[in-house]
Amino acid sequence: MNHTPVLVETQLLSLDRPFRFESGDILPRVDIAYETYGRLNERRDNAVLIEHALSGDAHAAFYHKGDRKPGWWDCMIGPGKAFDTDRYFVICSNVIGGCRGTSGPASIDPATDRPYGLTFPPLSVRDMVEVQRVLLRHLGIDRLTCIAGGSMGGMQALQFFCDYPFQFESFICIASSMKHSAQQIAFNEVGRRAIMADPRWNNGNYYDSAPPEGGLSVARMIGHITYLSEKMMQEKFGRLKKDKESRVVFRPSFEVEHYLDYQGVSFVKRFDANSYLYITNAIDNFDLKTSLSSRDRFRGEGRQRGAHLDSMRGKRGLVISFSSDWLYPPFQSKEIVQLFSAFNVQVSYTEIATEHGHDAFLTDYARPSEIIRGFLSPLS
């Protein structure tokens, strides 16, 4: 059967009013890049909000015109898939601080007519959430069936669900954590240092010259090592060599070197080094439990914090981990379950057996799909 690929386009919402960050800093205007799939029903309550991970973007599913590859979670989103676009109105937007359409350090500061660079405000996961609230208001959506995401997307899902529990029927959090461990911060720091050690980085001012591609690709290479399991890497590459004859010293020769090189090189074509710094810093500083008891600049509406968390009672949650994921190990997912159980959320937990490490949240779709379909079915 020959399927014509369903074409979608990233849309842009340009806000001409200021957006205030959790830090108190203000951007005079923000752009929000987003995509939607499926149809909003008449009651406007069948929406599912998808949150992307560190290197993701608004293009979660289907095809852009001329592209050979679909969106990053196309295996999960579509007719009859885990997030069934015949039933749900699926929304995904690029995070603030990113570089794929939504405002970030590479965007032009209207005050100087130059890219923000490091003058872009410090970023938090809560800022990512608040920007999406603006988008939901624009779309006229107040109540959603579910919010879902993996890795950094899971963090956003948890933060959004906790800050506005009355907006969601349920959350799905995959291969994620309530807060980074020292090891997770350490890996991110090495990535950041690689970027900052690249002379082209120039304190974030490189938009008129050659970007720090060397540093960013090393950061990405480190990332990719942490996304795979040791066993999978061994099976995939072992000690195989690509060019055995090469006499040039220190040129990549092992298959695994070529793989990492390829990942690094293709990443720098689509990602901004400053965005990488801002976003990894935001997720390193993410601490869900602490954020729930800290003062909250956004909602000075006199709402009482305790009463607010109480409205989570009876909502449903689903937490999924992967057995060989050593970057976001299953015990961190179990901590999420314990926290939400304490809030009286009806939260379920499953650990998927796989050898694919953290990457499994993007590649191992069969088991998670049946679980998610099962989870969503009693809700609709």
Add this chain to the structure above:
Amino acid sequence: MYKIPAQNYPIIQEWIAHGSRVLDLGCGDGSLLKTLASTRQVEGIGVEISHEMILKCISKGLCVYQADIDKDLSEWDDGSFDYVVLNATLQVITRPCRVIEEMLRVGRFAIISISNFGYARNRLRVLAQGRMSSSTRLSGEWHDTPVLRYVSLREFMSSIREIGVEIMDARYFFPFDIMSDTRWPLYNLLAKEGIFRLRRT
């Protein structure tokens, strides 16, 4: 894979108070939790190790936690539940006494059903054929049965007494659908199964 003795459901329902918090260990497809949710309005959580069973529970809208009962009960705080149920699951557990102690740490009461290995037919089978019946083994050969523990009612009762657990209520199932809440003479020979409501002494 496992036989789910639905005969125990009415007894479990009778023992569990309305609106309790219930943890069901080895909850299978969640049918007990579903029953308890509709008749006793309990807030229930199931624990299961099998992916297929997890999927069935989640699809029913139940709250289920994939875990190994032998290892993972330590993740719950003391007194998190009113009742912790272990229905037809004791025989597949590696360290049953440890699990019973954990059940009465995370819950106020425990409900445990067991199949009596001392039952006359089991004894006769061993005597006559020199082997256990496949029903005792929950099907399967000796090397691939999930059953690890073969326990008689008498042994079970003396073990729980030793770890400081007392029986609040009991039901014994005899042949011909006879059920009794008292221990008959020769119960360890004649009863097929027993179910107990337990607490710390």
